[in-house]
Amino acid sequence: MSDDAKSRPVSREQAEEAVRTLLLWAGEDPTREGLLDTPKRVVKAYADWFSGYDQDPAEYLRRTFEEVAGYDEMIVLRDIEFESHCEHHMAPIIGRAHVGYVPTDRVVGISKLARVVDGFARRFQVQEKLTAQIAHCIEDTLRPRGVGVVIDASHECMTTRGVHKRGVSMVTSQMLGSFREDPRTRSEFLRFVGVDRR
Numbered sequence: 001m002s003d004d005a006k007s008r009p010v011s012r013e014q015a016e017e018a019v020r021t022l023l024l025w026a027g028e029d030p031t032r033e034g035l036l037d038t039p040k041r042v043v044k045a046y047a048d049w050f051s052g053y054d055q056d057p058a059e060y061l062r063r064t065f066e067e068v069a070g071y072d073e074m075i076v077l078r079d080i081e082f083e084s085h086c087e088h089h090m091a092p093i094i095g096r097a098h099v100g101y102v103p104t105d106r107v108v109g110i111s112k113l114a115r116v117v118d119g120f121a122r123r124f125q126v127q128e129k130l131t132a133q134i135a136h137c138i139e140d141t142l143r144p145r146g147v148g149v150v151i152d153a154s155h156e157c158m159t160t161r162g163v164h165k166r167g168v169s170m171v172t173s174q175m176l177g178s179f180r181e182d183p184r185t186r187s188e189f190l191r192f193v194g195v196d197r198r
């Protein structure tokens, strides 16, 4: 959500006005000194948290390494910390993603997998959708033998409000190709990721 984004149906000023409305609704006085810059700060924070709408995560996977083209074993990036927001309450989802794939001919720089996670996480999300989007993006772009994504995250809409259950985390997975069809590949990935450690 960059400042100069042209396709937004509302302006930054309108977004700031909406924050002022929420402050009023909560019982605050948005004209008191401590809150004067708050709408501006909130909109700036949103621009950061929701910057994923300005990104096409598939673009991060376009540059592949020829030098490792012969490598055909599993590659796993685990413990990728991310922050997202649930689309139901706009509350934070804080967690870790684990991403693995077995390449055919396309291998990417490992940081790009983390960029794909962030590109989808920095949107309003449902964890199942986030998990599937990451896996399908890698499948569609790299055409690997298989891909697996596991996400372990806590939802603040469940910890700071509603049922108030702290320490609960939600685990989701999306396995495609050999990760779905071959039980050995699937269990190798889950062993690498170690989601059963604790």
Ligand SMILES: Nc1nc2c(ncn2[C@@H]2O[C@H](COP(=O)(O)OP(=O)(O)OP(=O)(O)O)[C@@H](O)[C@H]2O)c(=O)[nH]1
Binding pocket: 086, 087, 088, 125, 126, 127, 128, 155, 157, 158, 161, 162, 163
């Ligand atoms: N499956 C799934 N559910 C989610 C996710 N994020 C939030 N939720 C749930 O979405 C549901 C929304 O339920 P509603 O009954 O419409 O909303 P609510 O009255 O605020 O529900 P409570 O959270 O139970 O107070 C809640 O059960 C949330 O826990 C997610 O990523 N995946």
Ligand SMILES: [Zn+2]
Binding pocket: 086, 087, 088, 089, 090, 091, 155, 157, 158
């Ligand atoms: Zn929620």
